[in-house]
Amino acid sequence: MSRLSSDFVAVRNLFRMREDVGEVTASLHRPVTDSSRSKPVPYDSFEWRQEPPPSNGVPRSAWNRQHKRLSRWHRPYTAVLVLLDLVSVVLASYLAATYLEKAKSGFQERTLGFLHGAELFYFFAYVVLPLGWLVLLWANGTYDRRYLGLGSEEFKRIVRTSVTVVACVSLLAFATKTQLSRGTVALVSISAVLFLLLDRVIARQVLHFARRRTGHGAHRMILVGTLPEALEVYTAVTRSPAAGLIPVAIHITDGYAAARGIETPVPVYAARDVLSLVREVGADTIAVCGSASAEPGELRRLAWQLEGTGVDLVVAPQLTDIAGPRVHIRPIEGLPLLHVEEPTLSGPGWLIKNLLDRVAAGIGLLLLSPILLIIAIGIKLSDPGPVFFRQPRVGHEGRTFRVWKFRTMYVDAEERKRTLEELNESDGMLFKMKNDPRVFTFGAKLRATSMDELPQLINVLKGEMSLVGPRPLPADDGDYLGDVRRRLLVRPGITGLWQVSGRSDLSWDEAVRLDLYYVDNWSLTYDLSILWRTIWVVLKRKGAY
Incomplete structure (x- = not known):
């Protein structure tokens, strides 16, 4: 009897050993053991017939992949x-x-x-x-x-x-x-x-x-992480359809309870094997969001599972709104450390930007002087009053200046504004209406083509503004505190990231986010890119009113 008891204990211990053997999983959760997969153990031999462990990587040749990449655009x-x-x-x-x-x-x-x-x-x-x-x-x-x-x-x-x-x-x-x-x-x-x-x-x-x-040339993406992190990444990638990233599902790592009662733009899954979910929804990319990417062991196992499957793996860290040139990877003993450089708001590049601003403004005023004269005559014929509209704005480091613009409203616009406050379509500090009755006909055409902004070249020539920078905000709306004040680290611009991203169609929070992104990631190349995009935005007349 004691012999049978000892044999039973030995068999039970072997089963426990089998249950403790972990499995490489693609779920970003701790492996779930399943002793039902174990094969029978002969009572008389006590030899364990263990299945071969899953492969941690697929042997393949760079010239002959076992699985073609799913996204082949x-x-x-x-x-x-x-x-x-x-x-x-x-x-x-x-x-x-x-x-x-x-x-x-x-x-x-x-x-x-x-x-x-x-x-x-x-x-x-x-x-x-x-x-x-x-x-x-x-x-x-x-x-x-x-x-x-x-x-x-x-x-x-x-x-x-x-x-x-x-x-x-x-x-x-x-x-x-x-x-x-x-x-x-x-x-x-x-x-x-x-x-x-x-x-x-x-x-x-x-x-x-x-x-x-048509959606061609795009990647179908599954977002993996907590629901708030996944929704934040969803908002970021869908903000630019030209990027070609289409989230089709969210796999949350904190269980269905976290998504209870919350409306989501795409289906939400939990406790699923990610690879099977990829096949189910027809995805070709997995994006690991936020805290889910902070578990190096799980992330490494997921990368192993994706080898040879043709599925791309991207990581969206919690560090957002930081452009690539400021981020450097410094691996230390296998740990990839993201080193974030400070924004470059001084030095030779900044000096070149200031010099180019002055030269371009001077040449622009000289070449555009006939057009400026024609616009001035058109304003005079449309409504009696001054040609230019000058308003105090907040500039570099909180200094105020008077911005130059062609007048596009009737002379009593400020008095009529009080009766239109409840019709304001902007959620921020600026007053915006798509069909503002204070704008006369010729002024509406100037706004649609952004030609009312041309006199701001005078501010650029004086060093109060730049060709590219955050939007200049009125000085009579109080002090700018918190995140908004950071945009005052640079001179405001005639055009900027907010203008090429939607202009007046953007919410106040979105406009501030774009301005801060520009401040944190400024470069000469970025300025040239914004100037180039400004041409197309002006031609399309998007968000100009």
């Missing part, structure tokens, strides 16, 4: 980019060849096998240079799907590649003692860069149009 898109880039460089070479009176003026009379003189020039111009340019574009990651369709990194890499091409051509000419026309090199390099940037902009606009209208 970038393949035809990249093929089109390669063709457009090739045409761009060939066109630049054609312009350079046309610029030359004789092909041999580009190179010395040298031979290369059966090529000599003009033939040698055309061989390099139409074969070697375009193919070499494409190879360097590929080597610099301009076809990497992570940079396609969004952000400025794609354009930065194109410019970097072009500099590399010029350096290689110059080095080759020096090594072969070839007298290369500097005018030819300059023309080819500058025109090629412009054509390359232009074809990327056009391709990106087509991609954005397809994403907004």
